[in-house]
Amino acid sequence: MPTEEKVTRKLRAILSADVKGYSLLMSDDEAFTIRTLKEYRSIMSTHIEQNNGRVVDAPGDNLLAEFSSVVDAVQCAVEIQKKLTEKNKDLPLDRRLEFRIGVNIGDVVQDGDSLYGEGVNIAARIEALADPGGVCISRNAYEHIKNKLKLGYEYIGEHAVKNIKDPVRAYKVLISPEDAGKLIGEEPKTPTGKWIWPAVVVGTIILTLIGYQVYQKMSAPEFEPASVTEMAFPLPEKPSIAVLPFDNMSGDPEQEYFSDGITEDIITALSKTNELFVIARNSTFVYKDKPVNVKQVAEELGVRYVLEGNIRKTEDRVRITAQLIDATTGRHLWAENYDRDLKNIFALQDEITLKIVNALEIELTEGEQARMWGKKYKNLDIYLKRMELISLLRKGTKESLTRFGQLAQEVVDMAPESPVGYRGLGLYYWGLAARGKSPPENMKKAIELVQKALSLDESDAHSHSILGLVYSRMRQYEEAIAAGERSIEIVPNGATYHAILGQTLCYVGKIDEGIAQLNQGIRLNPFPNYLYPSNLGRCYLIMGQYEKALTEFKKAVQLAPKSPPLHVYLAVTYALLDRTKEARASAERALELYPGITVDFTIKTSRWKNQAHLKLIVDAMRKAGFPEGA
Numbered sequence: 001m002p003t004e005e006k007v008t009r010k011l012r013a014i015l016s017a018d019v020k021g022y023s024l025l026m027s028d029d030e031a032f033t034i035r036t037l038k039e040y041r042s043i044m045s046t047h048i049e050q051n052n053g054r055v056v057d058a059p060g061d062n063l064l065a066e067f068s069s070v071v072d073a074v075q076c077a078v079e080i081q082k083k084l085t086e087k088n089k090d091l092p093l094d095r096r097l098e099f100r101i102g103v104n105i106g107d108v109v110q111d112g113d114s115l116y117g118e119g120v121n122i123a124a125r126i127e128a129l130a131d132p133g134g135v136c137i138s139r140n141a142y143e144h145i146k147n148k149l150k151l152g153y154e155y156i157g158e159h160a161v162k163n164i165k166d167p168v169r170a171y172k173v174l175i176s177p178e179d180a181g182k183l184i185g186e187e188p189k190t191p192t193g194k195w196i197w198p199a200v201v202v203g204t205i206i207l208t209l210i211g212y213q214v215y216q217k218m219s220a221p222e223f224e225p226a227s228v229t230e231m232a233f234p235l236p237e238k239p240s241i242a243v244l245p246f247d248n249m250s251g252d253p254e255q256e257y258f259s260d261g262i263t264e265d266i267i268t269a270l271s272k273t274n275e276l277f278v279i280a281r282n283s284t285f286v287y288k289d290k291p292v293n294v295k296q297v298a299e300e301l302g303v304r305y306v307l308e309g310n311i312r313k314t315e316d317r318v319r320i321t322a323q324l325i326d327a328t329t330g331r332h333l334w335a336e337n338y339d340r341d342l343k344n345i346f347a348l349q350d351e352i353t354l355k356i357v358n359a360l361e362i363e364l365t366e367g368e369q370a371r372m373w374g375k376k377y378k379n380l381d382i383y384l385k386r387m388e389l390i391s392l393l394r395k396g397t398k399e400s401l402t403r404f405g406q407l408a409q410e411v412v413d414m415a416p417e418s419p420v421g422y423r424g425l426g427l428y429y430w431g432l433a434a435r436g437k438s439p440p441e442n443m444k445k446a447i448e449l450v451q452k453a454l455s456l457d458e459s460d461a462h463s464h465s466i467l468g469l470v471y472s473r474m475r476q477y478e479e480a481i482a483a484g485e486r487s488i489e490i491v492p493n494g495a496t497y498h499a500i501l502g503q504t505l506c507y508v509g510k511i512d513e514g515i516a517q518l519n520q521g522i523r524l525n526p527f528p529n530y531l532y533p534s535n536l537g538r539c540y541l542i543m544g545q546y547e548k549a550l551t552e553f554k555k556a557v558q559l560a561p562k563s564p565p566l567h568v569y570l571a572v573t574y575a576l577l578d579r580t581k582e583a584r585a586s587a588e589r590a591l592e593l594y595p596g597i598t599v600d601f602t603i604k605t606s607r608w609k610n611q612a613h614l615k616l617i618v619d620a621m622r623k624a625g626f627p628e629g630a
Helices: 022-028 032-049 068-087 118-127 139-145 193-217 254-270 279-287 294-301 342-359 364-372 382-395 398-414 419-434 439-456 460-473 477-490 495-505 511-524 531-543 546-559 564-576 580-591 598-605 613-624
Strands: 006-020 053-057 063-067 098-111 114-116 135-138 152-159 167-173 242-243 305-313 317-326 331-341
Touching: 006 022, 006 032, 006 068, 006 118, 032 053, 032 063, 032 068, 032 193, 053 068, 053 114, 063 068, 063 118, 063 139, 063 580, 068 098, 068 135, 068 139, 098 118, 098 139, 098 511, 114 118, 118 135, 118 167, 135 139, 135 598, 139 167, 242 254, 242 279, 242 294, 254 279, 254 305, 254 342, 254 382, 279 294, 294 305, 317 342, 382 398, 382 419, 419 439, 419 460, 439 460, 460 477, 477 495, 495 511, 495 531, 511 531, 531 546, 531 564, 531 613, 546 564, 564 613, 580 613, 598 613
Parallel strands: 098 135, 242 305
Antiparallel strands: 006 063, 006 098, 053 063, 098 114, 135 167, 152 167, 305 317, 317 331
């Protein structure tokens, strides 16, 4: 018989901390932020040790610690914030590292030196409720410390937090000495002493109404429903769903790519049927590692259903919790826990996808079933490497591109019968060509490799879309459009595929069709990257709708302020609106970012098929003050 896994449970106070705006601080000054973070983490570790605690984990800007006493945990949190506040006074406002700290007491599971379980999860969720430089504690923690420390507290109510079934009551800790002993806000009361008789009366009333309450319980929402009238987009006629990024519960940041990959595969599988409306990965991953509620997600994305869950991957097993929610009624449609061998991950993905389809009462055609549950990754190692490829692609750095090419070649060597490696290598060579490295040679290699991938699996929508990108850059527009249309035929909900096809259609002068495809891409991906508004702006530019073009280019520049082409198009649009001063300012910014931009360069590299369109842009560039050539 198999040996049962031994689980060690214990009651612990958990301290969870992270930095407000860490990603932005890193992008502004990575070296300074890392140096300051190391210094602050050392301070925190010292205080944790002095208060009889232990640092459990400290990935990135996060820190997790455990204490035997919740009094020690809260005292430590307050000491840390006071010390870091003093340290931050010496730094400019835009350089300060302000931690948010959450403290909870609850049952945890110990696995080696790591801790898991709801006690840890709640601490992480209420941490996000804390103010920068502040401390937030759970109701359980408050009950243990309310009369033991010279602090004040502000009750901030019940909060529905991700992956926790019941709402969590939370309190902000008031650190200032003058707030000691204060309790601000409503505190739920427990009947005692002189209130016993009123409590009996209330109990009698409750017993009288209990039959009605039981009846109501079956239909009452489990959380506040989303309002259809408050949604940012009209609710589609077909069932609409957003799959939120599954939380990585492995305790190892290096496993993040695995939980992200599982999420993306479920999104991709659901996207292959035209009977569903599926929000793109880019928009749902906006909520990654954030304390969000289903009502907010549904209203911001304009969907009825939301899938959320978490994943824990060990060496040879995977545990997944998933739940499907109808946001408009506030109720769960189903929730399941899975504990399987890692080698069975493909079957597990299919099972979750099938549960969703059945719950939404979707009838699939035979072709959709074949696409949705086609087994393309029979080799687990290839599947895991594919997930790593996706993670590298998202990073977009020079180093990640190099590693992407190396890993794609490894996949080709390991599994020459799989399209994954060839497709990845094709995208790698396209990326090199797009960056100006031997464009003719690398474009040719890209086409050969992607066509090889399609010869192994013609139904691979991603390969068709990559082929469309390559053909478009080579100005083979009819081939590009055919490839783009095939990608959408295979994956009707592919936001990126719609956007790429829309861009190509605009290049060849099919403006109305291009705008329709781009708008569909944006509806499927409500939080798009800069390419969506940028391409939409180009379409409006050619249509002569310059104000609309300007609006879209401004959106794009906000998303990618250091992209030279965006500032070029901004300058062109201002020039066409006769706003010469703003046109010249945008041109100066473009040339500051990339001095090699000239009118001649634009003519040589343009993908506009219609020469009248190209002339419009070139003339506007001259008006904005761009140089003619080297």
